[in-house]
Amino acid sequence: xxxxxxxxxxxxxxxxxxxxxxxxxxxxxxxxxxxxxxxxxxxxxxxxxxxxxxxxxxxxxxxxxxxxxxxxxxxxxxxxxxxxxxxxxxxxxxxxxxxxxxxxxxxxxxxxxxxxxxxxxxxxxxxxxxxxxxxxxxxxxxxxxxxxxxxxxxxxxxxxxxxxxxxxxxxxxxxxxxxxxxxxxxxxxxxxxxxxxxxxxxxxxxxxxxxxxxxxxxxxxxxxxxxxxxxx
Amino acid sequence: xxxxxxxxxxxxxxxxxxxxxxxxxxxxxxxxxxxxxxxxxxxxxxxxxxxxxxxxxxxxxxxxxxxxxxxxxxxxxxxxxxxxxxxxxxxxxxxxxxxxxxxxxxxxxxxxxxxxxxxxxxxxxxxxxxxxxxxxxxxxxxxxxxxxxxxxxxxxxxxxxxxxxxxxxxxxxxxxxxxxxxxxxxxxxxxxxxxxxxxxxxxxxxxxxxxxxxxxxxxxxxxxxxxxxxxxxxxxxxxxxxxxxxxxxxxxxxxxxxxxxxxxxxxxxxxxxxxxxxxxxxxxxxxxxxxxxxxxxxxxxxxxxxxxxxxxxxxxxxxxxxxxxxxxxxxxxxxxxxxxxxxxxxxxxxxxxxxxxxxxxxxxxxxxxxxxxxxxxxxxxxxxxxxxxxxxxxxxxxxxxxxxxxxxxxxxxxxxxxxxxxxxxxxxxxxxxxxxxxxxxxxxxxxxxxxxxxxxxxxxxxxxxxxxxxxxxxxxxxxxxxxxxxxxxxxxxxxxxxxxxxxxxxxxxxxxxxxxxxxxxxxxxxxxxxxxxxxxxxxxxxxxxxxxxxxxxxxxxxxxxxxxxxxxxxxxxxxxxxxxxxxxxxxxxxxxxxxxxxxxxxxxxxxxxxxxxxxxxxxxxxxxxxxxxxxxxxxxxxxxxxxxxxxxxxxxxxxxxxxxxxxxxxxxxxxxxxxxxxxxxxxxxxxxxxxxxxxxxxxxxxxxxxxxxxxxxxxxxxxxxxxxxxxxxxxxxxxxxxxxxxxxxxx
Numbered sequence: 001x002x003x004x005x006x007x008x009x010x011x012x013x014x015x016x017x018x019x020x021x022x023x024x025x026x027x028x029x030x031x032x033x034x035x036x037x038x039x040x041x042x043x044x045x046x047x048x049x050x051x052x053x054x055x056x057x058x059x060x061x062x063x064x065x066x067x068x069x070x071x072x073x074x075x076x077x078x079x080x081x082x083x084x085x086x087x088x089x090x091x092x093x094x095x096x097x098x099x100x101x102x103x104x105x106x107x108x109x110x111x112x113x114x115x116x117x118x119x120x121x122x123x124x125x126x127x128x129x130x131x132x133x134x135x136x137x138x139x140x141x142x143x144x145x146x147x148x149x150x151x152x153x154x155x156x157x158x159x160x161x162x163x164x165x166x167x168x169x170x171x172x173x174x175x176x177x178x179x180x181x182x183x184x185x186x187x188x189x190x191x192x193x194x195x196x197x198x199x200x201x202x203x204x205x206x207x208x209x210x211x212x213x214x215x216x217x218x219x220x221x222x223x224x225x226x227x228x229x230x231x232x
Numbered sequence: 233x234x235x236x237x238x239x240x241x242x243x244x245x246x247x248x249x250x251x252x253x254x255x256x257x258x259x260x261x262x263x264x265x266x267x268x269x270x271x272x273x274x275x276x277x278x279x280x281x282x283x284x285x286x287x288x289x290x291x292x293x294x295x296x297x298x299x300x301x302x303x304x305x306x307x308x309x310x311x312x313x314x315x316x317x318x319x320x321x322x323x324x325x326x327x328x329x330x331x332x333x334x335x336x337x338x339x340x341x342x343x344x345x346x347x348x349x350x351x352x353x354x355x356x357x358x359x360x361x362x363x364x365x366x367x368x369x370x371x372x373x374x375x376x377x378x379x380x381x382x383x384x385x386x387x388x389x390x391x392x393x394x395x396x397x398x399x400x401x402x403x404x405x406x407x408x409x410x411x412x413x414x415x416x417x418x419x420x421x422x423x424x425x426x427x428x429x430x431x432x433x434x435x436x437x438x439x440x441x442x443x444x445x446x447x448x449x450x451x452x453x454x455x456x457x458x459x460x461x462x463x464x465x466x467x468x469x470x471x472x473x474x475x476x477x478x479x480x481x482x483x484x485x486x487x488x489x490x491x492x493x494x495x496x497x498x499x500x501x502x503x504x505x506x507x508x509x510x511x512x513x514x515x516x517x518x519x520x521x522x523x524x525x526x527x528x529x530x531x532x533x534x535x536x537x538x539x540x541x542x543x544x545x546x547x548x549x550x551x552x553x554x555x556x557x558x559x560x561x562x563x564x565x566x567x568x569x570x571x572x573x574x575x576x577x578x579x580x581x582x583x584x585x586x587x588x589x590x591x592x593x594x595x596x597x598x599x600x601x602x603x604x605x606x607x608x609x610x611x612x613x614x615x616x617x618x619x620x621x622x623x624x625x626x627x628x629x630x631x632x633x634x635x636x637x638x639x640x641x642x643x644x645x646x647x648x649x650x651x652x653x654x655x656x657x658x659x660x661x662x663x664x665x666x667x668x669x670x671x672x673x674x675x676x677x678x679x680x681x682x683x684x685x686x687x688x689x690x691x692x693x694x695x696x697x698x699x700x701x702x703x704x705x706x707x708x709x710x711x712x713x714x715x716x717x718x719x720x721x722x723x724x725x726x727x728x729x730x731x732x733x734x735x736x737x738x739x740x741x742x743x744x745x746x747x748x749x750x751x752x753x754x755x756x757x758x759x760x761x762x763x764x765x766x767x768x769x770x771x772x773x774x775x776x777x778x779x780x781x782x783x784x785x786x787x788x789x790x791x792x793x794x795x796x797x798x799x800x801x802x803x804x805x806x807x808x809x810x811x812x813x814x815x816x817x818x819x820x821x822x823x824x825x826x827x828x829x830x831x832x833x834x835x836x837x838x839x840x841x842x843x844x845x846x847x848x849x850x851x852x853x854x855x856x857x858x859x860x861x862x863x864x865x866x867x868x869x870x871x872x873x874x875x876x877x878x879x880x881x882x883x884x885x886x887x888x889x890x891x892x893x894x895x896x897x898x899x900x901x902x903x904x905x906x907x908x909x910x911x912x913x914x915x916x917x918x919x920x921x922x923x924x925x926x927x928x929x930x931x932x933x934x935x936x937x938x939x940x941x942x943x944x945x946x947x948x949x950x951x952x953x954x955x956x957x958x959x960x961x962x963x964x965x966x967x968x969x970x971x972x973x974x975x976x977x978x979x
Contacts, residue, residue: 046605055517055604076521082604083519094514094608098241099234106234108518150518 001064002031002190003052003158008061010047010213021047022058023213029206031066034184034191036201039210045194046162048210052192053086053160054078066157083111087151087189089180091163093143095135095150102131105150112154116187124186125149125179141172145179152183159183161193165200170232177203177227199232235515235528242532248960249869250536252862253497257540258547259859260493261580265548266555268576273556274475278391281565285339286311287388287468288428289438292459293826294449298427308445309432313337316417317424320374325830326364327395327407328374330354331387332414337428338389340411341566344368345383348413352378355385357393357564360408375420385411386564389428389462392470393564396829397460424826426458439463439715447772457690458826459708459769464718471563492656494537494584496863498591499649501533503870505595512599513607522600529596530589537588541581548580618644632891636899639871646870650900653863654907655914657856658950662915664852665942670923670934674786680749683730683813686829687820692808700816702730703809705798709766709791711756712774719752721766721777721791723798723809730813731792733783744794745780750935752789753782768802775801786935853946857953864904864957868897872964879968893965897958908950912938 005027011020021044029035039045050056051063054070063070066085073081095104102118109115122128125145135143144164151159161180165173181203184191193200201207202225209217243250281287298304301312316332333340333348340347340355345368348355356366361384366372370381387409395407417423431441442461449456462468505512508529515525553570560567599607621641626634640647683702697703705723710716724731726744733741733749741747748758758764758779765776777791799806812818872879875896882892919936 050603050605053517055513055608056606057603079516079519079521082517083521086519088514088517090514090608094510096235096238096511096515098238098245103234103237107515110234111519111524154519 001028002033002066003027003029003035003192004062004064005048005052006062008048008051008058008063010044010051010056010058021213022051024061025210025213025215027208027215027218029190029192031190032184032188033205034181034193034203035206035208036204037192037194037208037210038196038198038201040196042212043210044213045210049160049162049192049194052158053088054081055088084113084154085157087154087156087159089144089147089151089159089161089164091166093135093140093147093167095143095146097135100132100134101127101138101146104135104146105153108150109153114155115153116155118153121149121153124152124182139172141168141176144168144172144176148176148179148183152187152189155187156189159189159191161191163194163196165195165197173197174228174230177230181227197232199230202230203227233524233528235524236531238528239531239535246869249866250532252866253500254536254540256493256497256859256862257537257584258544259855261541261544261584262548262551263855264487264583265545265576265580266551269548269552269573270555270559271475272573272576273552273570274471274559276571277556277560277565277567278471278475278563280568281341281386281391282388282468285341285386285388286337286430288337288462289430290442290459290461291389291426291428291465292456293424293426294457295455297425298449298454300452304445304448308441308448310441310445311336311430311432313428315426315428316414317426318375318417318420318422322364322372322374325406328360328372329393329395329407329409330375330412330416330420331390331409332417333411334428337430338387341386341388342383343386343566345381348382348411351413351416352380353382353412354379355383355411356381357387357390357404357408357410358384359404359561359564360393360410363404364408377416377420379410379412386566387411388468389465390467391563391565392467394467394470396827397464397466399466399829443715443772450772461718463716471565488656491583491587492652493859494587494591496649496653496866497533497536497584497588499645500866500870501588501592502595503643503646503874505529505592505599507874509599509602509607510610512596513602513604513609516600516607517604522597525600526593526596530592533588533592534585537584538581541584545577545580549577618642620644632895635895636902639875639896639899640903643874646867647903650863650867650903651907651910653867654860654904654950655911657860657863658908658911658946659915659918660856660859661853661946661949662911662938662943663919664849664856665946666915666919666936666938668846668849669937669939669942670919673937674934680731680733680783680785680788681813681831682732683815684831685814685817686811687814687818687825688811688827688829689809689824690826691824692804692810694805694808696807697809697812698814698818698820701812701814701818702728703795704811704813705795705802705804705809706811707798707802708769709775710769712765712767715767717755718769719789719791721775721793721798723795724792726794726796730815733781733785733792735781736784738784741781741783743792746777746797747781747783747792748779749783749785749788749790751786752791753779755789758782853949857949860950860953861957864900864954865960867900868957868961869964871896871899872961872968876968879965880970883968883970889966893958893962896965897961900954904950904954908947912943 005025008022008025009020010022011018025048037045037048047056051058052065052070054073058071061071068081068085070078070081096107099107102122105118105121109118119128122131125148127142127145127149130138130142135146138146148164164180165176168176177200180191180193183189193204202221204221205224207219207221208215298312304310305312313334313336315334315338318330320328320330322328342355343358345355354372361367361381366381368381368383372379372381390409392402393407393409394402429445431438433441439461446456446459512525549572552572556570557567618641621638624637624641626637629637693703702725706720708718709721710718724743728743731743733743733747735741753759760779760782763776763778765774767774777793795809796806799808879892879896916936916938923934923936
């Protein structure tokens with residue numbers, strides 16, 4: 001399995017109150033697959049994704065990504081893991097405002113060992129013509145495209161998308177989902193996506209439903225619906 | 233690194249903010265290097281001059297010629313040289329003191345023209361020459377002779393050419409010194425002969441050597457008068473007041489301002505980096521290493537600090553020479569050259585670089601200790617309620633007050649930054665005004681003396697004083713175990729109308745008791761009712777006095793006792809006196825006099841002095857206003873930056889622009905008022921310490937007087953600066969769009 005999470009636990013303590021966010025998560029996803037994590041707010045989706053992506057740590061349990069036991073990596077090793085293997089797409093894009101579209105992608109390609117060509121990824125996300133614009137000159141959907149381009153330019157093994165359509169309208173969301181599918185096909189990138197939107201589950205190979213820090217349901221889709229045909 | 237392309241763009245996007253920081257660094261390093269250079273050069277020039285030209289350690293007159301001078305020189309390992317002095321009256325108000333050329337001590341330094349080579353030649357004090365229109369080649373007629381000016385001269389014992397050693401201010405329009413050949417004095421009447429002494433052993437206490445030397449003269453039966461140690465000679469010491477004053481006020485003050493600027497900018501960068509935590513987190517999540525991010529976030533502070541330090545230093549270096557020349561023009565010291573210290577330049581560049589580099593390093597490292605996930609959530613302290621906020625129980629206030637207070641309390645570092653900035657700018661501004669005020673109080677409100685002329689006789693006089701005059705007697709004393717402080721105890725008439733002392737409330741103090749001036753009382757730590765013992769410099773014997781009252785006078789450092797008591801205590805004849813105070817000019821043969829002091833010389837000297845003071849105060853006010861403006865602008869723009877979302881939300885809710893501006897921009901008002909109020913005691917305390925130090929150095933005690941008028945003026949200037957900073961920032965509030973609140977957010 002490309003992603004193998006077992007008995008993953010995580011809790012946060014605020015003052016005297018301890019909150020168990022993840023209560024023994026089990027999850028498996030194959031290489032090149034698209035996985036969707038569904039769940040209401042506070043179910044632990046983002047925490048699970050952050051731990052898989054190496055931006056946070058679990059308290060116990062195992063998280064293995066492409067044979068790397070993520071939970072055992074020290075801070076420097078985690079940085080290297082994120083640097084080479086993981087691409088992130090955020091709900092609010094998190095682009096660097098003072099850098100142009102091209103430079104925002106260059107920020108990541110610069111630190112990768114074998115990055116894709118910047119123009120190639122911009123072409124893939126249909127943003128080549130806006131390469132020299134600043135984020136503030138783009139619409140939300142365009143910013144998310146840049147964010148995806150930034151994530152895939154390093155040719156990551158795993159693309160983690162946290163509510164990639166959460167801030168977008170219906171049409172734009174569909175185009176973004178289509179784009180993610182294309183990336184998955186073109187580069188063979190494994191994608192793990194968080195969403196509130198149940199309809200998006202139709203485009204995934206596997207769907208994980210989280211509730212109160214536990215995987216309450218795991219569905220393998222026999223029929224995968226193309227992104228452009230998804231409706232909600 | 234592509235990330236570094238942001239650096240110039242960030243600077244461009246926040247031009248005014250970074251320009252402010254840049255200016256603060258430039259100002260800090262500039263003032264530090266100039267002040268340090270100024271005091272080092274002044275000290276160097278004066279020390280070099282006094283050492284190379286053999287400044288005397290003491291001088292005195294005698295009742296007869298010292299015949300065994302060579303023997304004394306050998307015995308005490310001293311150099312003794314006698315010189316002549318004669319006060320030539322060029323007009324009713326203009327006196328030129330002619331001194332004979334010396335070879336061993338107080339060697340004249342010709343600073344323009346040439347030295348004396350024959351008779352009829354004269355070297356002039358340059359300030360006197362300038363004030364009275366003499367140049368090299370001019371001719372002066374005096375003492376029935378004609379002299380040709382062949383050059384200008386500096387004298388180690390007349391660096392500040394005061395007519396009388398107890399004067400405070402000098403006016404070249406009334407008095408000057410000149411050097412002529414010794415032979416010229418042979419046909420001038422009533423020439424004074426003065427001995428200069430310098431000890432060769434500089435390792436031993438000069439004071440102790442002086443006491444032994446004086447004792448030896450006494451044993452020989454030589455009566456000395458006008459004994460002046462160099463440490464009590466204002467002509468030589470006043471210049472040190474400027475140097476020490478420079479060192480005391482200028483070096484620590486700009487250094488403190490410099491460090492404060494660095495601290496303020498450090499806090500500023502801290503806030504800015506924290507504000508960028510989402511981007512830091514994103515880059516960190518994308519795989520950027522700590523050191524790469526650290527390097528990137530240190531680029532702007534390091535760039536600004538280095539460039540600012542460099543520009544400040546480069547601007548400062550050429551300013552040192554004209555400033556030294558301007559400062560030294562008040563004194564008569566040759567200036568062979570100005571030395572520029574590259575160590576200071578290095579400090580000026582490295583201090584902001586190290587300080588800002590270190591502070592931004594610590595901030596970014598502490599930020600990077602948080603996980604990328606945490607960083608991406610934004611500023612973790614945003615929602616925290618700190619102790620200060622809790623302590624104030626804000627619930628009881630109305631919304632807008634609560635909002636403003638909360639805005640300040642939420643960020644302690646920003647609060648500290650604003651508070652320190654306003655306090656230091658106010659202290660700097662009040663500093664100048666207080667010095668002006670103290671000087672003004674000392675010189676303009678001093679109405680102790682009601683006489684126009686003071687005549688000092690060579691020998692003790694007996695009987696009644698001439699018509700219109702009052703007799704006085706005086707002796708020089710020092711406290712037991714502290715020969716460094718010298719002062720006069722003066723015997724005056726019990727019913728004197730010429731010396732009118734008042735207490736601190738303005739009530740007259742009778743002259744039939746022992747009174748001490750406030751200046752001397754402060755210096756010696758004496759209170760009314762104390763019984764004190766002082767040593768008479770003439771006979772070395774102790775005398776005890778009971779102090780009845782303290783007179784509110786700062787110009788003079790005197791103890792006044794009734795003349796009958798004075799004479800009795802010192803064993804002098806009952807009706808004897810050494811001088812008279814007179815309201816009119818008296819016709820006393822000049823051979824009987826050792827000196828005349830005219831009060832009419834004071835106004836000229838004061839005008840010159842206050843002219844300089846006012847320029848200094850104006851400069852300090854301008855500099856502190858600029859500092860205050862920069863700090864207030866930085867804080868206000870930071871508040872707007874950190875509240876973009878709130879401002880946007882207020883706009884969405886329907887708040888009017890005026891209401892938003894009032895809540896956001898006016899939130900600092902109470903901090904500014906509090907900072908200003910605190911600056912008053914801080915300034916008073918530091919001023920007291922500085923004046924105390926200066927008092928010991930130059931026999932001048934100044935009171936710390938803070939005029940309510942000047943406090944109001946300073947407050948108005950600070951508040952106007954605040955208004956200006958708000959005006960500059962108002963545009964930024966208007967620029968925040970409503971869509972920001974709707975677009976920007978975190979989960």
